[in-house]
Amino acid sequence: MAILEFCGVTKVYGSGRERRVALCDVGFVVEEGAMTLLTGPSGAGKSTLLKLVLAIERPEAGTIRVSGRDLDRLRKSSIPYLRRNVGAVFQDFKLLQDASPLENVALALQALGRSRRDVDARARAALAQVELDPSLRRPCRSLSGGEQQRVAIARALVAEPAILLADEPTGNLDPRLTREILDLLQEVRYRGTTVVIATHDPLVHQSLGPSQVLALDDGRLVADSAPRRRTTTLPGHAPARVRPRTLGAFA
């Protein structure tokens, strides 16, 4: 079943002489539980595409459906509920720099109105999952790039979203940490989360063996490797251990 659909999507920034087409007539389908790689050089439109899925940006033309629901028809008041179902790891992490890793991860659960005890337990577990010490009290600004990346991943995963979007998740990491993060993302996928990763790092492609690769160039989709029929068994990887996660109500 399709969890993410783009149909003739065009996104333009600016107007007149400043006009820049970030995405042009992009269309593809991502199936539930897939590991999708979004590749292309810098400026190809990868980050824009992820922002459209999170409803941070709105397209000028075309339709985006998340779990069958048209984002164009989504009321502003429903957008927070969409974002609770779509975890995101941003290129610049978007962490509260004065807060500790635990506080940053807890934020995603506090937004859901979870009890303090639940927030604390789950945030600690999420940090442990990315191999960070939950009792670390240092503010995030004093952490290394790799550590901040892992905090961002923990925050994106803690609320168990149906979709995880990751924008250049290995961009700030050394080869060893890159390997660890990719293993973690693979693990996340095996637990039923649909993972969409924007990257221009060939190592990511080699390591993950994605079920789908979408190649963007200058805002156009130039390749889509989507198989006609989705399989849960990928060469060299274990099959999905649980049923794919589906989105909760947001519209």
Added chain:
Amino acid sequence: MNPLASLGYIVHRGLRGMVQAPLVQMLAVVTIGVCMLLLGTITLAWANASSIADRWGVDVPITAYLVDEVDPVAIADLVARIDELPGVEGVEVVGPEQTLARLRDGLGDDPELLAGLDADVLPVSLEIHLDAQGAGTPVADALRAEPDVEDVVVAGAWAEHAELLLETLRRIALGAAALVGAACLAIVWSTIRLAVYARRAEIEILRLVGGTGTFVHGPFVIEGLVQGLLGTALAVGLLWIGFDAARPLVAEAFALAFAAGSLRFLTPAEAMALVAFGGVLGVLGSRAAVARYVEV
């Protein structure tokens, strides 16, 4: 979804935000304090002016002195006729003994000054209380036309003019209060907007993790509320200090105006209402300031 947990987070985050940026908070509290001091001064002046006007309007009747040896039946008829006049609330007959007793009371520690004075030499008088502004002159004219009335003293005549003047002043004060209130709102909005602008990255993050409008702007509203309450409490304190210092000077300069009663400070209820108003102002200012940043 646990509403209490969300509320707890919002309050915690709001207070923590204040602690993290004490200088901005101090600036906001002092700014609100200065604005509310202006508003409080106008409120205080208005409250005192209203109080004076009320005392004049209520306590100063028309007094009609009757000719000697009027028989009680004629007095009763006269009282009935006066009672029927438009604008008259009530008529009180004051006999010679009652007048003498009032005189004695009025002399306080020196009642011996009236030693030897016989009540019989004092006239019977009627005290007429009015229930409508501007009724004094026609009632006095009607009294003067009565054969049993020897003299009429309209003690409230000058008070009516003063009341009109005070009413004009009250309207000016109301306009000034509205202007100062609007200025306060604008200043609070600008000050809180600075704080919000400094934390726009945090707002963006809260939105991205799925925070609703209430979740995102709630901490700022708490900040605005606390700033408004603290700033106004500060203003009320300063107002009290200023009032205490200025009271003797004002009372001396306007001795006639305050003859019927002394200057008064805001009542506890009025002070609390002002502090609550400051809180509301803080909430409105922060809500407006944060609105553009919580757009999804």
